[in-house]
Every structure is written in structure tokens, then in C-alpha cells.
Amino acid sequence: MSELFNNFSSSIVFLHVISAVIWVGGMIAIRFAVHYSIQEIEEPKIKLGRTLENLRRFFNMVIPAILVLLITAIIMIIALGFKGTELYTIVIVKEIIWTVMTIIFITIYMKRNKAQKAFNSGDFANAKNDLLPIATYYIPANIILGIVAIFLGITLRGF
Template identity: 30%
Template sequence: MGSFYVNYLPLIFTVHIFSAIVWIGGMVGFSLTVYPSVMQIPNEKMSVRTALRTLNRFFKLLVPVTLLLGISGFLMASGRDYAHQDPVMSVIVTSKELLWLFMAVLYLYAWYKIKEARARCLASDSEHAKDNVKLIAHYIFGIASLLGFCAVYFGYILRSV
């Protein structure tokens, strides 16, 4: 694993950073720009449907990004062999992995809420659908973004050692 890691480190690192930027930046971008703009559409049902379509496209983009992020993170953690080095580094790697795992759970929960909001919207219950979209945009993406920034900081610590 060591020679593979050394030979492909620039590619692995680039894929990892790009994936993290898309994941975190996409959530921040949706919460701060797309969601407020979509909610200004006068027709409530139309605004909720537009937000749901946008979220659906974003989540389809996140599936391969999440896989690339996980695989590249695993390759970097095993290539540097943090488990057999300093215990503090091992704790940082484990903490970073747990942060991304929790964000993946939030992602799955948000996906469930999108499906629920779509069903409510189709049943002409746009008020509850709007509440689900608001939950995703304000709270789930907000928490996941903060956790993502923490994971980026941990990654910075690991790269600088």
C-alpha cells in the first residue's frame, strides 16, 4: 500500500479535496443562495417543487462525490499508516472519519426528508413539504457544513504533520 500511496498521492489528494469542496460548498451554496431565491417565487407549490428538483439533482451529484471522498480518505489514512504512529494522530483520523460518517447519516436523513416532501407536495400539502425543505436547507445542511469545516481543519492538521 505504501508504494501505491506514494505514486498516486497527488491524484488521491486532489480527488479528496475536490470532493470535500463540492460536498461542503454545495450545501453552503444551496442554503445561502439557492434556497432563499427559490422561496421568493410567489406560488408556494411551485417554489417547493423547484427546491425539491434542485435538491434531487444535488443529491444525485453527491452520491459519486461521497464515494470518491470516502475512498480517497481511506487510501490516505491507510497510506500514511496513522494507526501505528502517534496516538494523537490516530485519534484525529478517527475523529475525522466519525465526522464524515455522521455527515453521511445526515445526508441519508435529508434524502428521506426530500422523498417525504415530494410525497407531501404531490398530495397538495405544500405547507408540510415546505417545512421539510426548510429543515434540510437551514438545519441539516447547516450542521453538516459546520462538521465539514471541522473535518477540513482536521485534514489540515494531518497534512501539516
């Protein structure tokens, strides 16, 4: 891993950072731009359909970013030899944050799929109920956690 990182450190760090930006930045865009613009749609069926489609497209973009983030994190943790150093605590905290974020993401993914099934069967009330906690709780929680993790990553790179 050390040789891999030494030969491709700029690319690995870039992929790691851009993956975090795609994930966290995508959630910020969805929550504070797309969400509010969709609220202006008056027809409930169209509003739900657009929300489901936007989340589907978001997942297509974010799932690869999450995988790249995980792979590059493992490479950097091993190659930079954080284990046994005073910085390892920060690494562990970042791992915990990204793990919690991934669990929340999986929850969002499952809720969206459940909402899609309800929508497809014409059960718009349940589709709406399945989507509501995504915008209200899950995405805001992941935005906050993601910003903290990015800050910790910058702290690690500064040492």
C-alpha cells in the same frame, strides 16, 4: 495500498479534497445562495417544486463525491500509516465527523424523498414541513462539521 498511494498520491489527495469541496461547498451554495433566491418565489407550489428539484440535482452531484471521499480516505489512512501514531486521534475525529455528516445526509435524502411524495400527491403543507428542517438544521450542521473536517484534514497534511 501504500504502492497505490505512492504512485498516485497527488491524484488521490486531489480527489479527496475536491470531493470535500463539492460536498461542503455545495451545501454552502444551496443554503446561502439558492435557498434565499427561492424564498423570493411567491407561488408556494413553484417554490416547493424548485426546492425539490435543486435538492435532487445536488444529490446527483454529492453522492459520487461522498463515495470518492470515503474511498480516498481509506486509501490514505492505510497508506500513510496513521494507526498507532499521535495523529491517529485526528484521523478518528475526522472519520467520526464524516460519518455523522453522512448520517445527516441520508436523513436529508429521506426527508427530501418524503417531501417529493407529498408534493406529487398535492399535499404541499406536508412537503413544506418535510423540507423545513433541511434548511434550518441539517444543512447548517453539516456545513459546520464539514468545515471542521476540512480544517483537520489540512492539519494532517501539514504534519
